Amino acid sequence: MQERSKRSGFSHSLLDRAAERRCDAAWLAAALDNGRYLLFDGDRPLFRSVGNPTADPVFPATDARRLDADTARAVFLGMENDTPVFAAPIPSTGEDEEPPDNLKAIDVRSIAIQGLVGPELLGPIAQAKSMLDWHARHGFCANCGAPTEMSDAGYRRHCAACGASHFPRTDPVVIMLAINGEDCLLARAPRFQPGMFSALAGFVEPGETIEEAVRREVREESGVVVDRVAYHSSQPWPFPSSLMIACYGRATTQELTLDRSEIEDGRWFSRTEVAEMLNHRHPDGVFPPPQMAIAHQLLTSFVAGETIF
Numbered sequence: 402m403q404e405r406s407k408r409s410g411f412s413h414s415l416l417d418r419a420a421e422r423r424c425d426a427a428w429l430a431a432a433l434d435n436g437r438y439l440l441f442d443g444d445r446p447l448f449r450s451v452g453n454p455t456a457d458p459v460f461p462a463t464d465a466r467r468l469d470a471d472t473a474r475a476v477f478l479g480m481e482n483d484t485p486v487f488a489a490p491i492p493s494t495g496e497d498e499e500p501p502d503n504l505k506a507i508d509v510r511s512i513a514i515q516g517l518v519g520p521e522l523l524g525p526i527a528q529a530k531s532m533l534d535w536h537a538r539h540g541f542c543a544n545c546g547a548p549t550e551m552s553d554a555g556y557r558r559h560c561a562a563c564g565a566s567h568f569p570r571t572d573p574v575v576i577m578l579a580i581n582g583e584d585c586l587l588a589r590a591p592r593f594q595p596g597m598f599s600a601l602a603g604f605v606e607p608g609e610t611i612e613e614a615v616r617r618e619v620r621e622e623s624g625v626v627v628d629r630v631a632y633h634s635s636q637p638w639p640f641p642s643s644l645m646i647a648c649y650g651r652a653t654t655q656e657l658t659l660d661r662s663e664i665e666d667g668r669w670f671s672r673t674e675v676a677e678m679l680n681h682r683h684p685d686g687v688f689p690p691p692q693m694a695i696a697h698q699l700l701t702s703f704v705a706g707e708t709i710f
C-alpha cells in the first residue's frame with residue numbers, strides 16, 4: 402500500500418539527496434558547471450513553455466549562466482540519476498516585471514494547485530524554495546551578528562567570527578481532525594476562500610510532544626477536549642519551511658467555544674457531509690482544501706473509515 406504521506410503534494414521527489422557529496426569541493430565545482438538548475442526569481446521558480454503540458458522548470462547550466470544565476474548561492478538539491486540538480490536565485494525582477502526570454506515566474510502554491518509539473522518535481526521545488534528562503538534570511542550570525550557564509554553545498558552557514566554553525570530549519574506544525582463518533586470538527590479562517598472549511602492547525606511549541614500540541618491547539622481554538630491522538634501522515638509545506646504533521650484526535654467533549662481571533666466559523670460535520678464536501682456536492686456549498694493539501698487527505702481517510710486510535 403502506498404505510504405499515506407505520498408498522497409499529499411510536495412511529498413514525491415525524483416532526486417537522491419546524495420548528502421555525501423555536499424562537502425566534496427572538487428566534485429561540487431564540476432557539478433555546478435555541468436548540472437541542471439531550478440532557477441528562482443525571488444520565491445518563484447522560473448518556467449519555460451507555460452500553458453504547455455511539458456512546462457519545464459529545470460534549466461541546463463548554460464541557461465543558468467546566461468540568466469546571471471548566482472551560482473555562489475546555489476544549493477545542491479540532489480542527483481537525478483547521474484545529473485546533479487541545484488537551486489539558484491537569478492537577479493530579482495520584482496512582482497510586476499516579467500523575467501527575460503519569455504520565461505515566467507510562478508508562485509509555488511499555484512504550481513502545486515494547478516498541477517503545472519509532475520508530482521516528482523514538486524518535492525524538489527519545495528526543497529529549493531525552503532532552502533533559498535532560509536539563506537536569504539540568514540546572512541548574519543544569530544550568535545554574534547557577523548556575516549555568515551554558505552557551506553556544505555547549502556546545508557550549513559558558518560560564522561568565521563565566532564565559529565558558530567547554523568543549519569536550515571524545519572518548523573513542525575500539527576494539523577488535526579478532532580473526531581467525535583461519526584462527526585469531525587472543521588473550521589475556517591478569515592483568509593480562506595469563501596466556503597472552504599479545513600482541519601485545525603498550529604505550530605508545535607518548544608518542549609512539547611506532537612500529541613500535546615494536538616490537544617492544546619484543539620482546546621485553544623475550539624474548546625474541545627481531546628484524549629487519544631493518532632498519527633496519520635506528514636507533508637513538507639514550503640511556506641516558508643514547515644512540516645505538516647497530520648493527526649486524528651479523539652474528542653471527549655462536543656461543545657464549541659471558538660477562538661474568534663483565529664476562527665471565523667467552525668462546526669461538527671458528519672461523515673456523510675464530509676463525503677459530500679469531497680465530491681463538491683454539499684447542500685451548503687462548503688468544500689475542503691484541494692487534493693494536494695494534507696487536510697484533504699485526512700478527510701478522505703476519515704470518510705474511508707481509516708481512522709484508528
Ligand SMILES: [Zn+2]
Pocket residue numbers: 542543544545546547560561562563564565
Ligand atoms: Zn557568529
